[in-house]
Amino acid sequence: MDNHLPFETPEGVVLQLEVAGLVARSLAFTIDLAVRLGLMVALSLLLSQFGGLGQGIMLLAWFVLEWFYPVLFELLNHGATPGKKAMGLRVVMGNGATISASASLVRNLLRTADFLPFLWLSGIVCMLLRTDSRRLGDLVADTLVIYKPAAEKAPELPKRRPLMPKKPLNVEEQRALVAFAERSHLLSQERCQELAAIVAPDDMPPPQRVEYLQQLAAGLTGYQVTRL
Known part of the structure; x- marks a missing residue:
């Protein structure tokens, strides 16, 4: 039932x-x-x-x-x-x-x-x-x-070296980066690379684009997601 x-x-x-x-x-x-x-x-x-x-x-x-x-x-x-x-x-x-x-x-x-x-x-x-x-x-x-609803465990980001963006990002862009990093382990490698290609530099190989975005997310969460 x-x-x-x-x-x-x-x-x-x-x-x-x-x-x-x-x-x-x-x-x-x-x-x-x-x-x-x-x-x-x-x-x-x-x-x-x-x-x-x-x-x-x-x-x-x-x-x-x-x-x-x-x-x-x-x-x-x-x-x-x-x-x-x-x-x-x-x-x-x-x-x-x-x-x-x-x-x-x-x-x-x-x-x-x-x-x-x-x-x-x-x-x-x-x-x-x-x-x-x-x-x-x-x-x-x-x-x-x-x-009583069970408390949801906060998603963990991939362990990457924190990297700050070269230019200021607005809050929506910051949240999009963090959300991508949180969900990257749920996506296939091909889908991750497809999404990363939208914003990552074109001169980077596809696998490095995903890691680059994950590094940016690690840097943002280290300083908290704020409006820049």
């Missing part, structure tokens, strides 16, 4: 959001449940020493942990509770934006509706019937649980 949803940003860039399914979300919920239970047990042991006052504080703490634990983490930790973070998940708005306070509050308060009639049956059925795996709380709050 394809669990990728296309999302177009205001700038016109199409992103693919990878929606988390029932299994991953259930594991994240189990981890969060264990964390909450551990905190509740620790608080109970600590506050039991203070009699009636301790019991009152304990009940208040349990209420906060049950209802506001996920809200606080979703707002302060980029949409991820400890359980979601452990599973590589995060909560976002339906358009891919950062989750808002009102949406986080609504989706978590409606966990009661997802629990009905027992054992989260409504929420599970809703998630299984939808391609975006939203439960009832997600539908009302317009939120999605997605896999």
